[in-house]
Amino acid sequence: xxxxxxxxxxxxxxxxxxxxxxxxxxxxxxxxxxxxxxxxxxxxxxxxxxxxxxxxxxxxxxxxxxxxxxxxxxxxxxxxxxxxxxxxxxxxxxxxxxxxxxxxxxxxxxxxxxxxxxxxxxxxxxxxxxxxxxxxxxxxxxxxxxxxxxxxxxxxxxxxxxxxxxxxxxxxxxxxxxxxxxxxxxxxxxxxxxxxxxxxxxxxxxxxxxxxxxxxxxxxxxxxxxxxxxxxxxxxxxxxxxxxxxxxxxxxxxxxxxxxxxxxxxxxxxxxxxxxxxxxxxxxxxxxxxxxxxxxxxxxxxxxxxxxxxxxxxxxxxxxxxxxxxxxxxxxxxxxxxxxxxxxxxxxxxxxxxxxxxxxxxxxxxxxxxxxxxxxxxxxxxxxxxxxxxxxxxxxxxxxxxxxxxxxxxxxxxxxxx
Numbered sequence: 001x002x003x004x005x006x007x008x009x010x011x012x013x014x015x016x017x018x019x020x021x022x023x024x025x026x027x028x029x030x031x032x033x034x035x036x037x038x039x040x041x042x043x044x045x046x047x048x049x050x051x052x053x054x055x056x057x058x059x060x061x062x063x064x065x066x067x068x069x070x071x072x073x074x075x076x077x078x079x080x081x082x083x084x085x086x087x088x089x090x091x092x093x094x095x096x097x098x099x100x101x102x103x104x105x106x107x108x109x110x111x112x113x114x115x116x117x118x119x120x121x122x123x124x125x126x127x128x129x130x131x132x133x134x135x136x137x138x139x140x141x142x143x144x145x146x147x148x149x150x151x152x153x154x155x156x157x158x159x160x161x162x163x164x165x166x167x168x169x170x171x172x173x174x175x176x177x178x179x180x181x182x183x184x185x186x187x188x189x190x191x192x193x194x195x196x197x198x199x200x201x202x203x204x205x206x207x208x209x210x211x212x213x214x215x216x217x218x219x220x221x222x223x224x225x226x227x228x229x230x231x232x233x234x235x236x237x238x239x240x241x242x243x244x245x246x247x248x249x250x251x252x253x254x255x256x257x258x259x260x261x262x263x264x265x266x267x268x269x270x271x272x273x274x275x276x277x278x279x280x281x282x283x284x285x286x287x288x289x290x291x292x293x294x295x296x297x298x299x300x301x302x303x304x305x306x307x308x309x310x311x312x313x314x315x316x317x318x319x320x321x322x323x324x325x326x327x328x329x330x331x332x333x334x335x336x337x338x339x340x341x342x343x344x345x346x347x348x349x350x351x352x353x354x355x356x357x358x359x360x361x362x363x364x365x366x367x368x369x370x371x372x373x374x375x376x377x378x379x380x381x382x383x384x385x386x387x388x389x390x391x392x393x394x395x396x397x398x399x400x401x402x403x404x405x406x407x408x409x410x411x412x413x414x415x416x417x418x
Contacts, residue, residue, distance in 0.1 A: 007191035011198030017176035018144035026093040033089035036167030040082040050155040066256035070126035088382035095142040109411040116142035118200035125206035128156035133383035141403035151184035193218040225389035227313040228258030229339040235347035236269035249370040259374040294323035340389040342374035363396035
């Protein structure tokens with residue numbers, strides 16, 4: 001009952017604060033964001049100290065390596081965090097934007113206005129940078145935020161929350177515009193995802209287990225993706241150097257991110273030429289290869305792949321590989337086994353590249369670029385609240401526009417309907 005009362009209070013405060021932030025003008029919101037960025041830079045030493053305490057507790061608790069990687073902050077990542085907040089301040093404010101105004105025969109004008117969603121609950125694991133990113137994106141888009149970070153990052157998140165509140169206060173905005181749930185009790189998540197009277201949308205950022213649980217239990221609409229099984233397709237018209245660089249970066253730059261490539265498809269006509277050197281590069285970097293019979297005939301160290309491997313998000317130095325007849329089989333394979341997250345084609349053939357863009361059913365589809373670019377920062381959104389693989393409302397990296405909706409507006413001069 002004590003936890004329920006706490007969460008209800010947080011919800012009420014967020015609803016009240018959402019009305020204040022929805023009417024705040026761009027200058028005030030940008031002042032708050034710049035103050036937050038300045039505070040993060042000023043207190044980077046304290047933030048890194050709190051993060052070291054989180055890491056020490058996480059190591060003692062036996063946290064998995066991929067989670068430790070997500071939890072870790074550095075001087076560079078704190079600087080990037082502050083830069084991201086400032087970039088959001090520099091972006092156009094979507095709130096109040098009017099579009100598609102048209103005169104009707106009656107004389108009225110009909111159009112649409114972009115408005116905040118209201119109160120957004122964000123549930124995430126490990127990553128302290130999400131606290132700053134989510135707070136900044138919600139603030140700029142005129143929404144109140146309830147942030148529930150993982151227990152492993154509680155110390156880091158408390159420091160960031162204090163800096164966010166400092167920036168809000170300096171701009172004259174209520175502290176309750178951004179609230180960080182200050183308990184590690186997992187039951188808080190169950191409360192948050194059922195508070196329809198206070199929360200308008202939930203954004204989960206975490207592992208497959210967390211998101212599967214929320215899909216089953218949430219009574220609040222969600223913007224989410226379940227997993228990230230991203231593909232690189234190396235076409236028979238691929239440039240060798242581009243293929244090597246894109247596969248290497250897509251798979252090996254980081255293993256624990258949702259935009260890391262987990263599957264490699266190679267056109268049969270180019271497999272003998274391209275697959276052995278690509279596989280040698282991956283093996284040299286410690287990546288385990290699980291492939292089809294044709295792959296294993298060309299790559300001696302490859303293990304046999306199963307359908308489960310082709311559908312897997314490994315989040316580890318493992319990749320599934322399949323030799324395909326060409327672009328048709330590649331597209332069919334991706335649409336069957338993929339998670340609708342991010343896919344890329346390496347090809348110098350313009351027609352096939354455009355077919356790939358049109359026919360692959362994913363939220364981000366690329367030509368001759370690493371899957372690792374599927375990220376709000378890289379897309380020019382300043383940061384992202386998460387990635388959506390849904391097809392309704394928002395798809396792909398969700399930035400400011402994805403945190404708003406549109407309402408119809410009518411401008412008249414005394415017209416009445418006859």
